[in-house]
Amino acid sequence: MDLDDLYRLLRVSHVQAQGIVDTIRDPLLVLSGDLTVISANPAFYRTFATDRDSTIGRLLYELGNGQWNIPELRLLLENVIPKSASVADYEVQTEFPDVGLRTMLVSAQRLIHPDNGRRVLLFSIVDATARRQMEVAKDFLINELDHRIKNLMSVTQALTRQTSVEGRSAEDYRDALLGRFDALARSLEVAAHKKTSRLPDLALAAMEPHLETAPAVVIAEGPVVQLSSSQATSLGLILHELATNAAKYGALSTSSGTVTLDWEVVSDEGSPAKVHLRWQERGGPQVAAPSKTGFGTRLIKFTTEFELGGSAELSYEPHGFVAELGFPSQTS
Amino acid sequence: MPNEPAEPRQKRGLLVLIVEDEFLIALDLQSMLEDVGYAVLGPVGTVDAALRIVEEARPDVVSLDLNLRGQSAIPVAEKLRALEIPFVVTSANRTFDFPGGEILTGATVIGKPVHPRMLIEALSHAYLA
Numbered sequence: 001m002d003l004d005d006l007y008r009l010l011r012v013s014h015v016q017a018q019g020i021v022d023t024i025r026d027p028l029l030v031l032s033g034d035l036t037v038i039s040a041n042p043a044f045y046r047t048f049a050t051d052r053d054s055t056i057g058r059l060l061y062e063l064g065n066g067q068w069n070i071p072e073l074r075l076l077l078e079n080v081i082p083k084s085a086s087v088a089d090y091e092v093q094t095e096f097p098d099v100g101l102r103t104m105l106v107s108a109q110r111l112i113h114p115d116n117g118r119r120v121l122l123f124s125i126v127d128a129t130a131r132r133q134m135e136v137a138k139d140f141l142i143n144e145l146d147h148r149i150k151n152l153m154s155v156t157q158a159l160t161r162q163t164s165v166e167g168r169s170a171e172d173y174r175d176a177l178l179g180r181f182d183a184l185a186r187s188l189e190v191a192a193h194k195k196t197s198r199l200p201d202l203a204l205a206a207m208e209p210h211l212e213t214a215p216a217v218v219i220a221e222g223p224v225v226q227l228s229s230s231q232a233t234s235l236g237l238i239l240h241e242l243a244t245n246a247a248k249y250g251a252l253s254t255s256s257g258t259v260t261l262d263w264e265v266v267s268d269e270g271s272p273a274k275v276h277l278r279w280q281e282r283g284g285p286q287v288a289a290p291s292k293t294g295f296g297t298r299l300i301k302f303t304t305e306f307e308l309g310g311s312a313e314l315s316y317e318p319h320g321f322v323a324e325l326g327f328p329s330q331t332s
Numbered sequence: 333m334p335n336e337p338a339e340p341r342q343k344r345g346l347l348v349l350i351v352e353d354e355f356l357i358a359l360d361l362q363s364m365l366e367d368v369g370y371a372v373l374g375p376v377g378t379v380d381a382a383l384r385i386v387e388e389a390r391p392d393v394v395s396l397d398l399n400l401r402g403q404s405a406i407p408v409a410e411k412l413r414a415l416e417i418p419f420v421v422t423s424a425n426r427t428f429d430f431p432g433g434e435i436l437t438g439a440t441v442i443g444k445p446v447h448p449r450m451l452i453e454a455l456s457h458a459y460l461a
Contacts, residue, residue, distance in 0.1 A: 143425075146424070147399070147424045147425065150424035150443075150444045150445065151354060151357075151424060151444065153444070153445050154354065154356075154357045154360075154424075154444045154445040154446065155354060155356045155357060156445075157360070157445040157446075158356045158357050158359065158360030159356065161360060161363075161364075161448075162359065162360055162363060234355060237356075298359065299356075299359060302355065302358075302359050302362075303355050303359075306355050306358060306359075306375065306377060307355045307377075
């Protein structure tokens with residue numbers, strides 16, 4: 001139903017028109033030429049927490065605490081309406097008594113009574129507060145998502161740039177890069193769920209691609225350690241680098257080698273609990289410290305310090321490489 | 333001493349503080365800068381750590397990420413302005429219409445993902461300006 005229909009009905013029957021006005025869900029006022037309220041619908045009383053006595057027969061500008069007494073709105077109603085017949089969606093943001101701060105969209109339509117030629121004004125109000133809030137929330141989310149996408153692109157770029165190209169085939173480079181992507185994706189997946197964001201779940205997820213080819217990896221039955229999402233992401237990547245190195249140079253490069261991953265939680269009195277995690281290789285080829293530090297090693301050390309707030313010690317012991325990570329456990 | 337030749341301008345690399353909360357990006361930025369002979373302070377990923385390190389060691393120039401684990405890096409920018417240490421902003425956001433954003437007026441902004449050459453040029457320009 002549009003206003004024309006309503007207008008026709010108003011001509012036909014006052015009672016019927018009143019019924020229609022009453023069923024309209026948005027607040028509606030019928031105002032006389034001097035902007036006195038002639039009638040109001042139940043939605044108006046409901047929305048503005050007011051009643052008949054404080055509404056009917058009063059000037060629009062005097063309703064409530066004078067919240068409609070806005071110079072710009074007065075100008076519209078007093079000058080524009082007589083010329084243009086209607087105003088649509090004029091936004092009023094103000095404090096309403098007993099209702100609070102609201103954003104209202106006001107529309108007004110001039111009608112001329114068919115019998116006596118009297119002018120009345122239909123004044124309808126839509127509470128757009130929730131809609132506005134949703135729009136703000138939506139913009140915020142889009143912004144946040146945009147930020148995350150760009151961040152993830154930066155991370156992708158970092159991995160691509162830092163994965164070494166020196167002395168390897170394109171295929172080899174691609175596999176190494178895809179391995180890191182996969183580790184990142186797995187870690188993010190684990191980190192996204194509180195139930196899995198912990199040891200040993202993270203270790204199992206991170207090691208899964210390596211377990212297929214290397215049944216020689218033993219993940220000890222250590223205590224459950226809850227991880228924050230950033231701890232889980234970084235630890236997942238660290239484990240991937242350890243496994244990749246082991247497969248290339250260490251115990252997992254031979255059929256006889258084994259890797260044991262275990263951890264414990266140590267709490268000294270007065271200081272927060274610390275996680276000690278140990279990666280130990282055995283039975284592989286004799287190892288020696290590499291002549292230069294690769295990205296994998298840098299990532300392990302840097303990430304443990306920067307992201308986990310701890311320290312990593314990598315020992316190239318003759319009978320097998322050992323990595324020991326110590327970092328504060330998250331308390332929450 | 334009048335006869336002593338003017339000391340040649342030192343051709344050392346700049347000392348750059350990296351403020352970045354995403355560890356992989358921080359590591360990447362560090363490599364980028366070290367590859368061209370710059371010395372790197374940090375990286376640090378929190379407002380507190382950044383403020384502390386700026387106080388302890390005066391970097392020549394700073395690469396500053398604006399969002400540090402949900403915290404605004406504006407206090408760091410304010411401190412750098414106060415100490416007259418030039419900085420370059422690295423940010424996924426292009427506009428600074430948030431409280432305190434005025435302090436960034438005039439700073440070069442490098443969008444993310446960061447292009448290495450652009451960052452290096454911006455840092456050396458900021459230092460020389």
